[in-house]
Amino acid sequence: MFIILVLIGVSFIVAAGFLVAFLWAVRNGQYDDRYTPSVRMLFDDSDIQKN
Amino acid sequence: MYSLSFIYLPAPPNLKFKMQNERTYIKGELVCYHCGDICNDKSIVKDDKIFCCTSCKLVYEILEENNLCKYYTLDDNPGISPPERNKTKYEYLEDEQMISSLVDYTDGKITILTLQIPQMHCSSCIWLLENLYKLDNGIVYSRVNFPQKKLNLKYLNDKTNLKQIAELLDSLGYEPMFNLEAIEKGTRNKYNKKLYYKIGIAGFAFGNIMLFSFPEYLGLDKIIDPLFRSFFGYLNLIISLPVFFYCSSDYFISAYKGIKNRIINIDFPLSLGILVIFLRSAFEILSHTGAGYSDSMTGLVFFLLIGKLFQNKTYDSLNFERSYKSYFPLSVTVMKSAKETTIPLSKLKIGNRMVIRNGELIPADSILFKGEANIDYSFATGESIPVNKVLGEVIYAGGRQYGPTIELEVIKNVSQSYLTQLWNSNSFVKQKKNTISEISNIFGKYFTYAILIVALVSTAIWMNINPSEALNVFTAILIIACPCALALSMPFTLGNMMRIFGKNKFYIKNTAVVEKLSKINTIVFDKTGTITLNGISEIEFIGSDLNNFECSLVKSLARNSTHPLSRAIYQYLNDYKDYNISEFREISGHGISGSILNNSVKLGSSKFLSGDIKLLDYKEKQNSSEVFLSINEDIKGYFSLKNSYREGLKDLIGKLSQKYELHLLSGDNENEKELLKDFFNDSNNLHFNQAPENKLDYIKALQLSGKKVMMIGDGLNDAGALKQSDVGISISEDINSFSPMCDAILDSDMLIRLHEFILLSSKSMKIIIMSFIFSLLYNIAGLSLAVKGLLTPINAAILMPVSSISVVLFCVIATNFIAKRKNFSIKN
Numbered sequence: 001m002f003i004i005l006v007l008i009g010v011s012f013i014v015a016a017g018f019l020v021a022f023l024w025a026v027r028n029g030q031y032d033d034r035y036t037p038s039v040r041m042l043f044d045d046s047d048i049q050k051n
Numbered sequence: 052m053y054s055l056s057f058i059y060l061p062a063p064p065n066l067k068f069k070m071q072n073e074r075t076y077i078k079g080e081l082v083c084y085h086c087g088d089i090c091n092d093k094s095i096v097k098d099d100k101i102f103c104c105t106s107c108k109l110v111y112e113i114l115e116e117n118n119l120c121k122y123y124t125l126d127d128n129p130g131i132s133p134p135e136r137n138k139t140k141y142e143y144l145e146d147e148q149m150i151s152s153l154v155d156y157t158d159g160k161i162t163i164l165t166l167q168i169p170q171m172h173c174s175s176c177i178w179l180l181e182n183l184y185k186l187d188n189g190i191v192y193s194r195v196n197f198p199q200k201k202l203n204l205k206y207l208n209d210k211t212n213l214k215q216i217a218e219l220l221d222s223l224g225y226e227p228m229f230n231l232e233a234i235e236k237g238t239r240n241k242y243n244k245k246l247y248y249k250i251g252i253a254g255f256a257f258g259n260i261m262l263f264s265f266p267e268y269l270g271l272d273k274i275i276d277p278l279f280r281s282f283f284g285y286l287n288l289i290i291s292l293p294v295f296f297y298c299s300s301d302y303f304i305s306a307y308k309g310i311k312n313r314i315i316n317i318d319f320p321l322s323l324g325i326l327v328i329f330l331r332s333a334f335e336i337l338s339h340t341g342a343g344y345s346d347s348m349t350g351l352v353f354f355l356l357i358g359k360l361f362q363n364k365t366y367d368s369l370n371f372e373r374s375y376k377s378y379f380p381l382s383v384t385v386m387k388s389a390k391e392t393t394i395p396l397s398k399l400k401i402g403n404r405m406v407i408r409n410g411e412l413i414p415a416d417s418i419l420f421k422g423e424a425n426i427d428y429s430f431a432t433g434e435s436i437p438v439n440k441v442l443g444e445v446i447y448a449g450g451r452q453y454g455p456t457i458e459l460e461v462i463k464n465v466s467q468s469y470l471t472q473l474w475n476s477n478s479f480v481k482q483k484k485n486t487i488s489e490i491s492n493i494f495g496k497y498f499t500y501a502i503l504i505v506a507l508v509s510t511a512i513w514m515n516i517n518p519s520e521a522l523n524v525f526t527a528i529l530i531i532a533c534p535c536a537l538a539l540s541m542p543f544t545l546g547n548m549m550r551i552f553g554k555n556k557f558y559i560k561n562t563a564v565v566e567k568l569s570k571i572n573t574i575v576f577d578k579t580g581t582i583t584l585n586g587i588s589e590i591e592f593i594g595s596d597l598n599n600f601e602c603s604l605v606k607s608l609a610r611n612s613t614h615p616l617s618r619a620i621y622q623y624l625n626d627y628k629d630y631n632i633s634e635f636r637e638i639s640g641h642g643i644s645g646s647i648l649n650n651s652v653k654l655g656s657s658k659f660l661s662g663d664i665k666l667l668d669y670k671e672k673q674n675s676s677e678v679f680l681s682i683n684e685d686i687k688g689y690f691s692l693k694n695s696y697r698e699g700l701k702d703l704i705g706k707l708s709q710k711y712e713l714h715l716l717s718g719d720n721e722n723e724k725e726l727l728k729d730f731f732n733d734s735n736n737l738h739f740n741q742a743p744e745n746k747l748d749y750i751k752a753l754q755l756s757g758k759k760v761m762m763i764g765d766g767l768n769d770a771g772a773l774k775q776s777d778v779g780i781s782i783s784e785d786i787n788s789f790s791p792m793c794d795a796i797l798d799s800d801m802l803i804r805l806h807e808f809i810l811l812s813s814k815s816m817k818i819i820i821m822s823f824i825f826s827l828l829y830n831i832a833g834l835s836l837a838v839k840g841l842l843t844p845i846n847a848a849i850l851m852p853v854s855s856i857s858v859v860l861f862c863v864i865a866t867n868f869i870a871k872r873k874n875f876s877i878k879n
Contacts, residue, residue, distance in 0.1 A: 027244070
């Protein structure tokens with residue numbers, strides 16, 4: 001049964017990792033603008049084209 | 052939705068099609084490749100593409116030269132036709148002090164700044180603005196925040212400068228907005244990062260504690276090792292600590308503030324509940340007597356915070372706190388030793404000689420020194436017709452000059468001017484209106500009393516039956532009575548109603564406005580720009596019939612003038628041809644004349660035309676303006692232009708007058724009084740020639756007589772009244788343009804549905820009361836368990852989320868239902 005304690009510890013650390021990731025994302029300003037990135041990702045990088 | 056082509060060109064494919072040579076047609080009309088406006092002149096061609104004007108072509112050429120034509124492939128005709136500008140427009144951006152007040156960061160080599168660009172409207176705009184480095188190699192990067200219409204730039208000081216960037220943006224049609232307000236940074240409401248942190252932590256704690264409580268829920272705790280029980284217990288307690296001390300701190304603070312002011316608000320029973328749950332859980336876990344209710348506590352806080360997030364939704368690109376500062380320009384042209392220079396407005400001093408061009412705003416009270424002034428005050432004071440001023444007359448700040456360039460001598464500082472003094476008045480200094488909801492406070496108070504009585508009485512009874520259980524029962528009652536469902540019904544109902552309003556072009560500042568709207572019993576209207584259209588729309592020509600050629604002559608003449616009457620006539624004759632004009636003359640306040648294909652054409656007042664107008668069947672009318680026309684000295688007749696009311700206004704006022712007391716406050720003269728009497732039943736409530744302070748005082752007087760006043764206005768002159776009123780609504784033709792400080796911005800198209808918006812608000816309040824009753828039933832069910840001493844952690848863990856979620860669902864579904872029944876759109 002001791003293995004359960006270890007597993008719970010592991011699961012808790014994984015969950016805490018996600019929490020830290022979320023807090024970092026908020027702090028980093030990723031929730032400042034929730035629209036523009038959705039458009040920006042559709043632009044091609046190779047935008048020099050011939051007319 | 053953000054793409055202009057969706058908004059303006061919803062036509063089915065057969066009406067709008069692209070030819071192989073890249074020419075777009077809408078309803079058979081050829082439109083500009085750049086901006087999508089209809090091309091009247093088909094001679095401006097470049098690379099087989101047609102443009103409506105040379106400035107559009109110029110933008111195309113810049114983009115073409117730099118291989119940026121992808122701009123045109125992302126959205127159809129995405130461009131903005133850049134306005135004409137004078138060369139000195141951005142000269143003030145060379146001023147070091149000005150630059151340092153605008154930038155976010157600079158170290159002398161690299162500068163970072165944020166520009167406000169209201170014109171951005173589609174994905175092409177984002178693309179172009181983020182590729183600015185290709186047009187100016189001093190720009191390191193540029194990033195768009197589309198919802199806030201902001202552009203974040205980083206540039207190298209030795210390769211470019213702010214003025215150059217501003218001119219580049221301007222030449223592309225993206226005129227950066229510089230105004231006094233932009234300098235005063237940090238006033239813009241930043242979204243609450245803390246709330247996101249709190250939700251993240253509370254959600255994390257809630258999920259994990261639920262997981263660790265599963266043995267408890269399934270009754271396994273009795274068969275497994277007691278070691279696990281205490282292990283899970285301690286773990287739960289530790290996880291719930293940040294929720295108790297950090298996530299729920301706002302509720303404790305609010306409850307404490309309430310008690311300090313001798314008010315028991317809704318946050319008091321919430322805080323009491325959270326506190327008791329936490330203490331009892333901690334006690335049970337530490338004393339090994341039970342598993343505690345940490346799951347209920349964290350879940351409760353999590354749901355409450357979600358409700359808060361839902362309620363706090365704001366409109367990023369709208370600003371409800373604007374003062375005259377965002378209407379006034381940053382710079383002004385002045386004469387210094389007989390040379391024109393541009394200086395920052397803040398440096399404008401008494402005695403300076405200002406130069407104001409056609410269409411520019413007069414920023415300070417001044418005396419006319421040179422030229423002929425024709426000032427449009429419609430936005431500043433509500434006067435609908437431009438006023439002529441002669442040399443030596445005082446001109447108040449806030450008007451716009453239409454006509455030739457004038458020179459003025461400043462006699463008062465900007466902040467001391469006639470119009471801006473309004474902002475020194477008491478109502479602007481006064482503390483912000485109380486945003487805590489009345490209804491929830493009243494409810495919170497009685498609820499708290501009731502719960503405390505139930506708790507004390509049942510504890511007293513248990514003292515007699517079984518004293519050891521008494522404390523358990525006492526705490527159980529306070530836990531189960533925690534009004535979370537109740538506290539959630541407000542933010543979700545009001546938040547959802549706010550969202551529905553926003554979808555229907557009625558943008559409110561916060562959810563408290565819905566509650567205030569439902570209590571309104573008096574409505575005050577402004578006239579110019581609010582119930583009348585800006586500009587003049589009803590036009591008829593009276594006189595001898597004009598043939599097509601004559602109509603074209605008139606149109607060609609009117610096109611050259613910026614006078615509102617000329618603009619109206621030009622639009623009225625939009626379908627006719629344009630000709631080139633020579634010998635164009637405009638005499639302000641009188642009329643315009645010119646020669647077109649050797650025909651002499653004149654438009655203007657009766658005195659302006661030489662000839663006998665008595666031949667015409669003409670009587671001066673009160674509510675219209677007349678423009679006379681002569682072609683080759685032959686008087687053809689006159690255009691009658693009516694100052695027209697918004698469509699559906701009569702209907703709206705008819706409906707409103709059944710329930711509300713209506714008033715009208717106009718800065719304009721009494722010309723239209725007779726007409727307006729038809730609209731408003733009580734002519735005693737119509738007031739004209741009202742200065743901004745009069746309007747403010749009028750609202751104050753109404754409020755003192757116990758009325759709940761809604762003010763509807765549009766201009767700077769209404770700013771005081773809007774601020775003073777219980778609900779101030781600003782009407783706007785274009786929601787991104789300036790609107791004064793207010794509680795809500797209403798798109799002018801939706802004014803006719805105002806009564807329905809108010810109705811929805813009062814229905815929302817009814818929904819809240821219904822959901823209060825609904826959640827009370829849950830509380831009573833829970834209490835009946837608690838007083839009998841039967842509340843177990845699992846009961847609490849089930850009851851709490853079930854009641855919360857069902858109340859939230861009820862609120863959202865009910866608000867959507869009532870909105871749908873009134874034919875409001877509830878989806879994007």
